[in-house]
Amino acid sequence: MTEAAREDLKPVNPATLKVSDEIAIEIARMNKWFGQFHVLRDINLTVNRGERIVVCGPSGSGKSTLIRCINRLEEHQKGLIKVDGIELTSDLKNIDKIRSEVGMVFQHFNLFPHLTILENCTLAPIWVRKTPKKEAEEVAMHFLRKVKIPEQAAKYPGQLSGGQQQRVAIARSLCMKPKIMLFDEPTSALDPEMIKEVLDTMIELAQEGMTMICVTHEMGFAQAVANRVIFMDKGQIVEQNEPREFFNNPKSERTKLFLSQILGH
Amino acid sequence: MVDTTFVRTQMIEPEQAPGASVGAVRWARENLFSNWLNSVLTLLSLFAVYWLIAHIGPWFRHAVWNAGSLQECRSIIQATWGEGATGACFAVIRERWKQYLFGFYPADLYWRPTLTFFLMLAALAPLLFSGLPRRTMWFSVAFPGVAYWLLWGGSIFVPLGIYAGFVIAYVVHGAISARRPGPLASVAAVVALLIWWLYLVGPVAGVLSGTGIGTLTPVQSNQFGGFTLSLVIGVTGIAFSLPLGVLLALGRRSDMFFVKTICVGFIEFIRGVPLITLLLVASFLLNIFLPPGTNFDIILRVIIMVTLFSAAYMAETIRGGLAALPRGQYEAADALGLDYWKSMRLIIMPQALKISIPGIVNNFIGLFKDTTLVAIIALLDPLGLTTAIRADSNWNGIIWELYGFVALIFFLFCYSMSQYSQYLERKLQTGH
Numbered sequence: 001m002t003e004a005a006r007e008d009l010k011p012v013n014p015a016t017l018k019v020s021d022e023i024a025i026e027i028a029r030m031n032k033w034f035g036q037f038h039v040l041r042d043i044n045l046t047v048n049r050g051e052r053i054v055v056c057g058p059s060g061s062g063k064s065t066l067i068r069c070i071n072r073l074e075e076h077q078k079g080l081i082k083v084d085g086i087e088l089t090s091d092l093k094n095i096d097k098i099r100s101e102v103g104m105v106f107q108h109f110n111l112f113p114h115l116t117i118l119e120n121c122t123l124a125p126i127w128v129r130k131t132p133k134k135e136a137e138e139v140a141m142h143f144l145r146k147v148k149i150p151e152q153a154a155k156y157p158g159q160l161s162g163g164q165q166q167r168v169a170i171a172r173s174l175c176m177k178p179k180i181m182l183f184d185e186p187t188s189a190l191d192p193e194m195i196k197e198v199l200d201t202m203i204e205l206a207q208e209g210m211t212m213i214c215v216t217h218e219m220g221f222a223q224a225v226a227n228r229v230i231f232m233d234k235g236q237i238v239e240q241n242e243p244r245e246f247f248n249n250p251k252s253e254r255t256k257l258f259l260s261q262i263l264g265h
Numbered sequence: 266m267v268d269t270t271f272v273r274t275q276m277i278e279p280e281q282a283p284g285a286s287v288g289a290v291r292w293a294r295e296n297l298f299s300n301w302l303n304s305v306l307t308l309l310s311l312f313a314v315y316w317l318i319a320h321i322g323p324w325f326r327h328a329v330w331n332a333g334s335l336q337e338c339r340s341i342i343q344a345t346w347g348e349g350a351t352g353a354c355f356a357v358i359r360e361r362w363k364q365y366l367f368g369f370y371p372a373d374l375y376w377r378p379t380l381t382f383f384l385m386l387a388a389l390a391p392l393l394f395s396g397l398p399r400r401t402m403w404f405s406v407a408f409p410g411v412a413y414w415l416l417w418g419g420s421i422f423v424p425l426g427i428y429a430g431f432v433i434a435y436v437v438h439g440a441i442s443a444r445r446p447g448p449l450a451s452v453a454a455v456v457a458l459l460i461w462w463l464y465l466v467g468p469v470a471g472v473l474s475g476t477g478i479g480t481l482t483p484v485q486s487n488q489f490g491g492f493t494l495s496l497v498i499g500v501t502g503i504a505f506s507l508p509l510g511v512l513l514a515l516g517r518r519s520d521m522f523f524v525k526t527i528c529v530g531f532i533e534f535i536r537g538v539p540l541i542t543l544l545l546v547a548s549f550l551l552n553i554f555l556p557p558g559t560n561f562d563i564i565l566r567v568i569i570m571v572t573l574f575s576a577a578y579m580a581e582t583i584r585g586g587l588a589a590l591p592r593g594q595y596e597a598a599d600a601l602g603l604d605y606w607k608s609m610r611l612i613i614m615p616q617a618l619k620i621s622i623p624g625i626v627n628n629f630i631g632l633f634k635d636t637t638l639v640a641i642i643a644l645l646d647p648l649g650l651t652t653a654i655r656a657d658s659n660w661n662g663i664i665w666e667l668y669g670f671v672a673l674i675f676f677l678f679c680y681s682m683s684q685y686s687q688y689l690e691r692k693l694q695t696g697h
Contacts, residue, residue, distance in 0.1 A: 071599075071600055073596050073599060073600065092604070096602050096603075096604055097602075099599060099600055099601065099602035100601070100602030101602075102600075103600075104597075104600040106593060106596065106597065106600075108591075108593050109593075110591075110593035110594060110596060110597035111597075112594065112597070112598075112612055112616075113616070113695055113696075114615050114616050114619065114693070114695060123601070123603075123611060123612075124601035124602060124603065127603060127607050127611060128601065128602045128603060128607075156695035156696075157695075158695055158696040159695075159696075172601075173600075173601075176601065176602070
């Protein structure tokens, strides 16, 4: 983590961003196992529309698995997950419906290397939403301008830097006009110089009221935009609080230890 | 005191590489004469090349193109180049090249396979090169029917009727899915297609061909031979083994138990059996299992066996490509809401096939060369013809010229496939 990147972030007052009472995601008594390994234990979490939630915790604590359960890249075995009012079951139609409403940004970008940047962005709108090609391209260019790389539209992902690729990945998700965005350690694979450009994009998105769940160790980002920080360990939610309290006055010993480790150097 | 503080005030602009690092002399010095061992090896290789040319050269220089038999060839060579001289007797190629190309296809109908060949090139062009307008793809779709009609002759209503099956299936699918969406429409479409093909095409085409419109002189399968036969089997096998291989590869990675078991069983069984065995089954055994009186065309039987054989290998090649893709690609496609078939078609397969291009072309080339195995079941492919020609008392004893000619033609086809695959790999390169 770079101090520089944190201090440069545009100042936002998280309190000014409004959160609606409407529920976007509801997770109740959710459990998941990998074989015999109990990776998520009794997770209860409700996310309202417009909330920005940061999930942190040591590696192996189940934070990535948790958000991957929300669009069913991982299947949960017990409990309930409702996204946008639809319950996730093995019904493929519901899964595809939810996936098209929930955008996801991955640690390793996962752009499609055989398609240009523009094609990466228009593919899902054209094939899933049945948007006409021309319109999809206009929308794609709009979001590429928003992430500040419209001039790269005709290039292939392999020709872009990591930071640019991650911004394309965000634009690609946005092109589907998602109601919820999931970020799985979006800056962990980036050089320090590029972290800021990606975080700036995410902050801008937060300001527009996007519902976001973000797994990250960028505590500066958490302080800047999150209205809730969740700390996970050993597959459980150990502590959740609003950022100021969470960082200044952590309750559990485990949280204190974790914070001292990541903020200590 | 050492001053370690250093601050650059000016950045250095990139300069051109020194001129001496290019040029033929430098290349030769670096690659051929870089040290004494390399120099010795270079000289030895040059000598070997000279020796080969010195010995093979005269054989070509003494070649005879006009003669009626091997004896005549030999006496001409002796007369021109002196006692004991040897030379090629290409007269045999001159006399038999038509047979090599067309087998025992009726001579007055040679234009039909020839036309088919050039139409094939036209049909392949839009598939092989992306620059052509998409509309030309229609001809590629129509080509198999046209080719069948031209090669085997008969009524044009037979291939037309087979194509009509697809239209009927499409209409049935549309009509049913409009009322009741779901898998029922697909099932009904397949059933309609099968009923049409198995029971209705024959009579309908029979009635229509009575009008005499679009009827060509029929040619029997046993009249096919030479490179026409190799190409018919090879091209059809290649065209069908790739899609079948893709389906088998996907099936083998499927979560569905029965689909997976069937695909694994098929692949392992076919790979475990020599192609010759399959061809012998196609030639002798299949008739025993079929109802008496059915005449299941021998070339069709061979094509089916060759396709199945090649598809099993193809499936494994493509599975390699699928396995090489990072999991993130599957996840990104899923996360965008693409369903299984769309994500396979748009995201996974284009990349997996690109990775597998060398292996796929390997299979294609192997399949094309394996078409010579049909000589074993008495089809007159180029090698079968060579045996027949050598049995002719006029050309008894001739070997190099015939096999050399066959090898040359095969080399041309296989080398073009190889070159095309390298062009494709370069074209699909999207990295830096």
